[in-house]
Amino acid sequence: MMHALWLVPAFPLLGAAILMLSAGRLAPRAIALIAVLPCAASAIVAITIAIGFITAPPPGHAFSQILWQWVAIGGFDPAIGLYLDPLSLVMMLVVTVVGTLILLYATEFMAGDEGYNRFFAYMNLFVAAMLVLLLANDLLFLYVGWEGVGLCSYLLIGFWYQDAANGLAARKAFIVTRVGDTGLMIGLFVLFTHLGTLDIQPLMHRAVLAWPHGSNIASLAAALLLLGAIGKSAQLPLQTWLPDAMAGPTPVSALIHAATMVTAGVYLIARMHVLYALAPHVQMAVAAIGAATLFAAAVAALNQHDIKRILAYSTISQIGYMFLALGVGAESAAIFHFMAHAFFKALLFLAAGAITMRLEHHEHDIFRMGGLAKQLPVAFWSFLIGSASLAALPLVTAGFYSKEMILSETWAHGGAVPILWVAGVVTAFVTALYIFRAVFIVFFGEAKTPVVGHYGIRIMLPLTVLSVLAIVGGFVETPNGLGGVRLFSHFLSSVFGHVPLAASATETPLLVVASLVSLAGVALAWLLYLRPAPRFVAWAQTQAVVAWRNFFLSGWGFDWFYDRLIVQPFLYLVRINHSDVIDDVFTGIADGCRGLHGLLKQTQTGRIRWYAAWLAAGSIVTIAVAVIR
């Protein structure tokens, strides 16, 4: 069964090919069928492979399948091959299952759109590219998937291209991630020139043998790969593209945030964890970037009006948690949080889409919603479950177990001043606050926008399945004090060699603190936004507070800063170089030739006697020179 692995990325690729080649000649029902079936088939194959993998693990807990040789030039012979180990298995399962649910949802959500066919062609390509990225056994093949998701995100963010703002958002996403991609590419060059291969497993063995712990070259390679991961995963300082990426249709946002694209950076670092273990400074930087990002993005999320932008900043923040976990060497915690996040963030986005599609004018502003709990019960319960999981409400949600695991691992790594842990805990509080702010404002209070339409089964089913997953998905890994189930980290232990934390005295207090901060966040949101005290409302309107709120609304002014730092100087250079200095050189050569031509032209008088005179003079001079020498 393991040998059917190649079918997993092949099915969505085939789906994309059929949809692209049909060029809109298919009926919408056929398109919907071709859109969902390949992904569902991938998911089924992936689940079958997973069952086979768990019941009868292949030797070394890894299976690799070489499809064919890409090219062979001297010592450079990258293969197109797939590599399956517990890490890529978990990612593959999440991507195919969540991807299928999102595609099913999208078939109804996008109904009637004139680009129906195009949309699903891109979506299938997106899933295929992400699967290539996850399953590649070679960094070069991984890079194909890496650029593939970049391309598809560009195509899908700018899907409604008639609006120029959407095109701008798409270009911004593409260009900002490109900064990171360039780093990744240089990183690949460094790895290849020093270690002579890009095949991931031999590469890791050679790195351990060739590079001592903490060597400069290992740090350089790790830092360059980190730059790629930062760009793709929207971490500081390359996070600015993600909030604008909300210009795409909601299922696209769900796919980008939950299953594909932004988790690619997390996967890359987890996949290359041996390299990061060799570069402790860079690994510390991963944790620091994660901690800074998760806090900054959570504060920005607290000040957004647009329901999708709240979720976008929330994704940046949650990926920050994953980076934090990677940085403290708790890769299995990062992947666990990735899984939980995929479930609840897909759920939140699909629920948000379910809300906006039922409101008049597809309203996105949470302050123009209100009282929707009664009118949209399905969306309400889905959003509530997703929010509870995001806010890590204790015991019943997947997000609680994954976030708790990250926080306790961070504490164990912490040292004397556990500043990373403090950032994580404070942000857990802010997370609960901002997401329940959205819940209370959107679903309670008085109705402000009329509700139209109804839901079909293709909307209800994904929401239900994801709601269940967002709750039970966490029970595969629980802390020692709560049963001590360690299925997830045991499964991943063959990849990371990381043992779960042993029971310790600090564990229970940490658990209590983590539970209390999230409950406190919900309670504060209830106090501030459901029954706001007049003093709070007045305070929120004072000038200084409004200035700060606008600052956070703009995402800490990063767009403004980059505009001044890069865009404006670039435009200035473009303006002063309007006539094109480089081109002037070549125009100058042409002008010089033309001038010389003008001079020489003067000698062409057409008078035969002048020519004869020149001939005679030339002869005399030539003979004179010959005679005198």
Next chain:
Amino acid sequence: MTTVPFGQLLILPVLLFALGVLGVLARRNLVFILMSIEIMLNAAGLVFIIAGARWGQADGQIMFLLVLTLAAAEVSIGLALIIRIRARLPSLDSDAANLLQG
């Protein structure tokens, strides 16, 4: 019989050649220019004969016969060109035939 020194013998062809050059440069009538070219050719032929006599070789006279045939051919082409120019421009002025000026 007195022999004229070789150096003095060359004076005539040099003068003839100089006259021919002057004729080409100074004359504007194409027929006269053609005639001046003939004079230069004959000056060159004369040098061949003088050199042949000086070194007692027949080559000089053979070369002169060659120059003569060459001059005949050249004159026929030159006259044909002059007739064509005369037909095209109603003039034999060489300065008027400056259509190729840059």
